[in-house]
Amino acid sequence: MENKKKEDELKETQYQDNLSRIKHRIVVISGKGGVGKSTTAVNLAYGLAFSGKKVGVIDVDIHGPSIAKMMGIEGKLLQADAKSGRPTPIKVHDNMFVLTIATLMPNQDDPLIWRGPLKMGIIKQFLQDIEWPEIDYLVVDCPPGTGDEPLSIIQLLGNVDGSVIVSTPQDVAFLDARKTIKFSEKLNVPILGLVENMASFACPHCGEAIDLFKGEGALKAAEDFGVEILGNIPVDVNIPKTTDSGRPYIYDFGKTAGAKEFTKIVHRIIEKVENVKIN
Secondary structure, three states: OHHHHHHHHHHHHHHHHHHHOEEEEEEEEEOOOOOOHHHHHHHHHHHHHHOOOOEEEEEOOOOOOOHHHHOOOOOOOOEEOOOOOOEEOEEEEOOEEEEEHHHHOOOOOOOOOOOHHHHHHHHHHHHHOOOOOOEEEEEEEOOOOOOHHHHHHHHHHOOOOEEEEEEOOOHHHHHHHHHHHHHHHHOOOOEEEEEEEEEEEEOOOOOOEEOOOOOOHHHHHHHHHOOOEEEEEEEOOHHHHHHHHOOOHHHHOOOOHHHHHHHHHHHHHHHHHHOOOOO
């Protein structure tokens, strides 16, 4: 019993130490799947890193993790810290660190058939048993919806600086996004804003913007809840190309309209979180 008590105290100390190393905490959420939430999370993380911030990324999508592929770390497993002996997140760049359930699984094809308590347990391990460095921003990529994973990570992180809600333009997608807005409000998480993904498509022949998904869901949600639209990401064939190859779209195609929009979103998030003005 005494040993168990000491072990629990040690784990709690590790957990609190890790939280103290994270300056700002952002969760990226969506009401439904397939809207580009993980793509947004990855490019926001890279944008913050390119702005000189030290960034950590956690993928809490336990059943369908995609961050490992998008960040080019597929097949890489966690390594132990030489000093503490505890595993460390994977270092993608000098100021970018990533943790996903995929880095704990030797066979990426194996499904995780877990119920809620097991998922809560592994998410807590991400914050408790991992040796995290000092970071300026932690970006959390959540699975779609308002279930176990986003609820668990928000409760475990404590003070969350804000949520970024991703949706596509059509009204039916924003029916789910509105629930995500209410979810953030009920958990007392400030809403940094909405990202409208796949907002338009530039005709390759004439350059005219075409609205592939009709709807005013983003505008209506912003008006109804007093939430800012952080940006509108157009459809760009280079986005899936870079995510499939584990490269940052915001960097490789930095001169495109989509990358410039992501950069604008990153700057706006920094302004809102740090109360600074970026020119």
